[in-house]
Amino acid sequence: MKSFDAIVIGAGQAGPFLAARMVEKGMKVALIERKFLGGTCVNAGCMPTKTLVASARAAHVARNGAVYGVNLPGEIAIDMKVVRARAETVTMNARNGLIGWFAGMDGMTVIYGHARFEDPKTVSVNGETLTAPRIFLNVGARAVIPELSGVNDIDYLTSTSIIHLDTLPRHLAVIGGSYIGLEFAQMYRRFGAEVSIIEHGPKLASREDDDISDAIADVLRSEGIDIHTGASDIAFTKSSDGITVDTDSARIDASHVLIATGRKPNTDDLGLDAAGVITDKHGYITVDDRLATNVDGIWALGDCNGHGAFTHTSYNDFEIAAANLLDGDDRKVSSRILAYALYIDPPLGRVGMTEKQARASGRKIMISTRPMSRVGRANERGETKGFMKVIADAETKKILGAAILGIEGDEVIHGIIDAMNAGTTYPALQWSVPIHPTVSELIPTLLGDLKQV
Template identity: 80%
Template sequence: MPGFDAIVIGAGQSGPFLAARMVEKGMKVALIERKFLGGTCVNAGCMPTKTLVASARAAHVARRAADYGVTIAGEIGIDMNVVRKRAETVTMNARNGLISWFDAMEGMTVIYGQARFEDARTVVVNGERLTAPRIFLNVGARPTIPDMPGLSDISYLTSTSIIHLDVLPRHLAVIGGSYIGLEFAQMYRRFGAEVTVIERGPKLAPREDEDVSDAIADILRDEGISVHTNADGIAFARASDGISVKVGAGVPDIDVSHVLIATGRTPNTDDLGLDRAGVATDKRGYITVDDTLATNVDGIWALGDCNGHGAFTHTSYNDFEIAAANLLDGESRKLSDRILAYALYIDPPLGRVGMTEKQARASGRRIMISTRPMSRVGRANERGETKGFMKVIADADSQQILGAAILGIEGDEAIHGFIDAMNAKAPYPVLKWAVPIHPTVSEIIPTLLGDMKIVQ
């Protein structure tokens, strides 16, 4: 029975880096991965999807060339095979880089296979029993497949399979109006497909404030995407030339060629034998952890998507940083210290940090808010991309920034001014008197903060 100082199950954005740090400390580590190194980000998430988003934006800008005085003869064409291969190249370069890194690392044993607990210190993989006093779970998540009438009777796509599509859909129905679905909706519309987004709830991007959700819907509709919310009767049936999608009462059935199911993610925790180790999960299957990412079982930690504390590459990587700081560096870092920030990569993107207005109001604080349309931003006007707005929320008494949203050109970058200020616990007047570079998106932030007003 091979013994290790640590076993890491899953090679996403936490496990491999923690394994590498432990090897640097002279430990003997087993890294077990059932499929590909790099996890969702490298293989089915950020890297391939943002590569596809870049191709879609290139097509969009090419179609707008005349707006900038640039003449392009003929129609703008899309070669989906080239688009797909470009995304696959980015993925393979990253995956192969990880393989080379670990191959050169003494003390690291990479094992491909399905790991299952035999007990709290023993893992079985490929029929071999491995033991370690420390076990780290970084097993990620997969697309959720909902129980919808007729879904099992049709062929459908998920966020994992659609990145390998090498044909342009005639009409793509996106089931789910949250972040993943919206990115693919705009992407495929820009590739040239007809696109319909169908959301069961009352608004798109349901985590966001209503003004942000409404603006997102306007951006998508302006590009010719059909949006149906409050879809309470979603069902599917085969049709002679594709798939018939039922939306609900009062809406005609929609004839489509492809269906993308984008209704959330499910943690990959149901086939690990967690019960044999005594590891607790919540009702959705997420592994419960404390403020240091430790599970209820001594010697077992859960990192990344599978612990339900962030479904992003950067939160997963931060889990690695927390675990490494506490276990290897003698520091004391906590999950609760993290200020959540993320982006929605439609174009223009949404950058978000901290509380929404709704959350801030519910907290009982006296709050201050300021907003600015992107049409007031010089960079946006110079680029001819003025859709969206900025919004910041602060505590009226402490003057601490509680949250911010930038839906607009380069919003995913400009939001970092607020992220940094919040992590530094700087009151908003500190940014108000900053002298930003002109012409940038961020230069409007001091003006935005100068108009903060208390709201009831």
């Protein structure tokens, strides 16, 4: 049996950085990863997909160059092999950077293999037994494949496998109208494929307020994407040249199908029962406000704990664990103000409560909206789709949440994220003097129009 001061299972966006901090403190650490260092973000998520988004945007801008007085000769051609290779290069650079970093780190042992608990302090991997007083789980999540008629009879794609395509689909059917599905839908439409989105619910991006969901649908429809919401009885059959997708109201002749109906945690094959670790009904590991499980000496970080399925929340889990265990601090998950983005174009930046959530809280609220068509930067760029929205507490004057669907919305939202984390009231932020011409300069104006509803 090999003994360590700590064992980290999973090398996503929390585990490796926590392992490195513990090594800096003189600890002997084993980092176990069953596949690739970097987790979903590096290998199948943020980095490759946003690289693909950038290629798709380049195609879109080139295709619409004449609007800006830039005329390109001939048709815009997409070389999917180059597109894929570019995304793969970004992934490999990041992955190899992690490999090199850990290789030069005394006290770090990287083990590739599938770890399983033998008891609360012991795991087995590759036929070896490892023990440590502290074990951290950062095992991530994977795509959910729903039990739809015929799904096992077709060669479907997931968000992991689609990034390896080096040919252009004739017609991509996206099953699921949430964040991952929407990004791939617009991306492949811009590459030149016909695209249909099939969503069981009544709206796309159902977590958002209805006005945001409707605006997202308008953006995608404007680019020629077919949207089928409220779809039921979804079924698949092979056809002579692809896959037929049937719903209660439509039939789609697709060449490729992307299943984007959510993700589930990779916790079903860790031997958690042997350690006594509790999960909820969805398989997420139950943790307290400091990320500790019900078993002393075991913590869960990142997607597998159900407290945020984002790279930045996973990294923040590392920060919380490191601060509490290594720096004598007392940081809590409940102090985190959730923010995220949807990377369609224009992007959606979101923080805090939606209008629906704010109303349900029983607070007296104020709301302000402003179309992007009234933003100078948006007009100058010729990108006026979308709008800004902010919700505030009428009594405390604190900002409760905001959504910016529009050009640079994923960056502009940080002004409001920072204000919310600092506890700044909206009247104080209203009197800031932003730079012109930017998208952010409209935030004080947006706040000045807040009205109680």
